[in-house]
Amino acid sequence: MSDFLKKHISELIHLTDDEFETVQTFFIKKKFRKRQFLVQEQQPVTEIYLIEKGILKSSTLDSTGKEHILQLATAHWWISDFAAFFKEEISSLAVDCIEDSEVYAISYENLNILCSKLPAMEHFFRIKSNFGYVALQQRILSLMSKTARERYEDFVKQYPGFIDHIPKQLIASYLGVSRETLSRLYS
Amino acid sequence: MSDFLKKHISELIHLTDDEFETVQTFFIKKKFRKRQFLVQEQQPVTEIYLIEKGILKSSTLDSTGKEHILQLATAHWWISDFAAFFKEEISSLAVDCIEDSEVYAISYENLNILCSKLPAMEHFFRIKSNFGYVALQQRILSLMSKTARERYEDFVKQYPGFIDHIPKQLIASYLGVSRETLSRLYS
Numbered sequence: 001m002s003d004f005l006k007k008h009i010s011e012l013i014h015l016t017d018d019e020f021e022t023v024q025t026f027f028i029k030k031k032f033r034k035r036q037f038l039v040q041e042q043q044p045v046t047e048i049y050l051i052e053k054g055i056l057k058s059s060t061l062d063s064t065g066k067e068h069i070l071q072l073a074t075a076h077w078w079i080s081d082f083a084a085f086f087k088e089e090i091s092s093l094a095v096d097c098i099e100d101s102e103v104y105a106i107s108y109e110n111l112n113i114l115c116s117k118l119p120a121m122e123h124f125f126r127i128k129s130n131f132g133y134v135a136l137q138q139r140i141l142s143l144m145s146k147t148a149r150e151r152y153e154d155f156v157k158q159y160p161g162f163i164d165h166i167p168k169q170l171i172a173s174y175l176g177v178s179r180e181t182l183s184r185l186y187s
Numbered sequence: 188m189s190d191f192l193k194k195h196i197s198e199l200i201h202l203t204d205d206e207f208e209t210v211q212t213f214f215i216k217k218k219f220r221k222r223q224f225l226v227q228e229q230q231p232v233t234e235i236y237l238i239e240k241g242i243l244k245s246s247t248l249d250s251t252g253k254e255h256i257l258q259l260a261t262a263h264w265w266i267s268d269f270a271a272f273f274k275e276e277i278s279s280l281a282v283d284c285i286e287d288s289e290v291y292a293i294s295y296e297n298l299n300i301l302c303s304k305l306p307a308m309e310h311f312f313r314i315k316s317n318f319g320y321v322a323l324q325q326r327i328l329s330l331m332s333k334t335a336r337e338r339y340e341d342f343v344k345q346y347p348g349f350i351d352h353i354p355k356q357l358i359a360s361y362l363g364v365s366r367e368t369l370s371r372l373y374s
Binding site: 126 | 247248249253255257269270273274279280302303306309310312313316317318319320321323324325326327328330331332333363
């Protein structure tokens, strides 16, 4: 059993060793290089990903070709185009690696079988989904009602130790500010 | 058993009549007048609400006193400050009624007991949480990457028949545009 997967799941629920062994069979470990894509825009989205190592982002391009970042994620975060995954639609987001990354992938079918087989895992994914909702709610309130400086300060708090590993241009895009505004916030 | 509650839950899962009777005991029916608050800012949030009738909004005030609307919701939608509810923190949102409304309330404790008692209800709430996540993701992408006109068109599609029941000022606030910009989009 992967120690990482066991640690990640044990933070929310208790499983026996046998149950952990079962859970692991539903995941596939995958490695990706920096700049490789896990999800491409306008494609079906068949998996969600739990990150063990690395940094990934989910983003979209607007009609002028400008990139907007929905999520920046590292170890113990989940990433995908969840909207496309859960609704079984084609993606409006791309997911790619900012650094070399290792993830655990689970397919839509496996997720549903696992949840019906082990009620504790249904509970796990309910709680995870609630936390994902919470993160997005905070992101919307931040985008709607906070100044660039407040958004930057929230980012630093939410991603401690993260900021030095991500190109400034991506942080600016995540915060919805220009590269020049971000430079002023740094100083 | 409330026909409304039964219909709402049956859209996602199958329960026996006895199970429906059990489910109903976990909810409390509540009625609110236009402008009454279900959740106030900076207070503990002990319940989430399934709307049977009426229109409600969740919103926050920024440091200048301007209102920003996170959610506009009507029959069959769920509303609360979910972030505060799930993390058991004080609220950063207020929830109040745009029209007289009737809701089914469930407490944090009852939600967890119900989910552990009936695995099908844990499944129900996992799927509902996923859909909530999807709605917020679409809202963020819309706020970040779409023009005011595109956001308005999305709103009309997402809330058919809704637009005539909500004051224009609130729609403008939901879309993140000025009242004047909204008037131009109407024309």
